[in-house]
Structure formats: structure tokens, C-alpha cells
Amino acid sequence: MQIGVPKEIKNGEHRVAITPDGVRALVADGHRLLIQAGAGADSGFADDLYRRAGAMLTEKAEEAWGCELVVKVKEPLAEEYRYLNADSGLFTFLHLAAVPELTRKLLDARVRSIGYETVEPDQGGLPILAPMSKVAGRVAMLMAARLLQFGSVHGHLLEGVRHKGILTGGIRGVDACRVVILGGGNVGRHAAYVAAGLAAEVVVLDHNLACIDHLNGLFGVGVQASLYAESDLGLLLSEADVVIGAALIPGEHAPQLITGAMVESMQSGTVFMDVAIDQGGISETSRVTSYDDPVYAVHGVIHSCLPNLPASVPRSSTQALVAASLPYLKTVANEGLEGAIEKSAALKRGVNTWDGEIVHAGVLKAFSSR
16 A cells, blocks of 8 residues: 655644654555655654655655555645545544534545544544543643743733732642643543642542542542532632643534633633643633644633644654554555454544545534534
């Protein structure tokens, strides 16, 4: 199979979909890799490393997009829609619940697409999404700690915000930062690890009792996992210094947990990191931000809604992503798209669009509600 890897063009996206070691493994199986020049540079993988691994290099994005299978990190952007066609399968993060326009383009072009975030084995879990969620949770809390500092946004103050100018904790006589995390999965758990390490007081809310018991057994004093109750949320948010949105329903739009009225009741300078923004966000006040313009304020609450947080640590994120995705990519390459979804139930569950139809139930639910 000929596999194309275009250079990512999303704002602030520095990851790449394959490492030189991954290329070497695929070439050993008889496949041809066409990598757009510079695709791996920001992750520390120079073009020459790909050549030495057996890949061919191209300067032209359309040549990488013209292969039998296109492998990416993030979803195609509007500038890339012209490359979509029924002759090229697509394997990447799609998050179609948040981008109905892309969904329509994939359907119109009859693209057979598999979303990393919906690949799910029989035993459950989302093995390709999981490592990126872990990275995102850690990065989100580190970024939140920075945003709590006075004048921390590009060195300037946000208009209309009384910046808190606080440390997360750990110093005698200093009040600990109060962190509320909505969702106890990979994002929430790893955000809690960092928050606890920074000596913050952490509350994690989830609807799953098994998850709550696991988290309370995992963490000691300083992290409390509790059952999510909408009636309690307003008070918790009003007392928080940091709120992290980490709720996920695979394929579907993220649950809308935070209302505009709740945001209005929060303290000025509170930092809200909506990690669920790639699935549409958990707040009525959430909208996608970029690394060029990462934050905005609503009622004095600092919002950061970056859809690609792991891109800020591209070397680590690329290594983690390829370690998780390569076994599935090898199956697709060795068996072809049709053979792969027959052989692998996990990949079959990951199919989002196929020959002009939405085949993933969560994606269909999100798209139909538009």
C-alpha cells in the first residue's frame, strides 16, 4: 500500500503522524511511504531520518494526499478539503461532532475515514486517544497554573479580568489553589496528578461510581473524587480557581455541563481549560481558540479552549501517538481498509464515514442534531 503523510497545517500543530521507526516497520512489510518535506521537523525528525528509514519525500501536499491511505494527526482543514476523494482512505483524529462542515465534505467525497478517537477494542477503552488525553490533561493543568499568574497572557492583562496572581500552593501561609475537574477519565486523572503535585486542592466529578472509587484509591489527601450532581456544580464552580473540562462521550458532542449563568457566578480571574473543545466543549461559553490567540474572557473568567493541547509538546506526543496507532496502521496497510475492518473489530468501531454514509452511532447522533 502507498501511504501518504502530509505536513500538519492546523495552528500550533507540531506533531507528525509517523516516526522514522514507524516508517521502517511499514517499509519492512513492503509498503511505500510518501512524506511531505518538513512534516516531522517540529517533532525532532528531520527529512533525512525518513529517507534513511525508507520513505520517499515530496514538497507537494497534494502528492501526499494522493496516496491510497492518508495518515495524519489532526482533521483536514478547509484548505485541504480539495484533496478529499474516494480513492484515498483517511486515518487521523477527526472529532467530527465539532466540525459538521468537514463531515459533509467527507460524505460528499465518499471518503472512507477512521477516527483515531473512536477506535475501540472489545474490552473497551480508546487506545489511540488515551495517550493524547493523558498528555492533554497534564498540559492543561500546567497551562492553567501559568494563567493564574498576574499578567500571564502574552505578558499582558486581559481587559475586564481581575487576575488572581496566585500560586497553586505548597508554600506555608499560602492558600492552596482550588481545582475542579469535570470528568475522571484519562484527561481528568492526569490533570489531577499535576494539580496534586503542585499542592492544589482538587475535586474530580464523574458520573461513574467505579471511576470515583478508583480515583479515591489512587490519590491521597488533596484529591477528592465525587459523584457529579448538577445541583452542586454551581457552588463548586463559584469557589474554584481552576476548572478543567474533561468529559467525553465517544463520537458525540461533549455534554454541556456549564451554563452561561454558572460562568457569570464564577470569580474573576478563574481559569477554565475546556479540554473537551475538540468534541464541541462542555460550556455554553466555550469556543475554539488557537495558539496565536489562546484565551478570551467571559464575565471575567479566563477561557482557554485549545483543540490540540498535546501539540505543545510535539516530540513526546508524537512518540506516544505512534506507539498507540502503529499496530492499527499496520493492520490497515497489510489488509487494506475493507480487510482491516473485517479483521479488527476495534478498527471497525473506529470507522466514521464510509462511501457517503456516517456509520459511527455517536457521530451520527451529533451530526443529526445539527
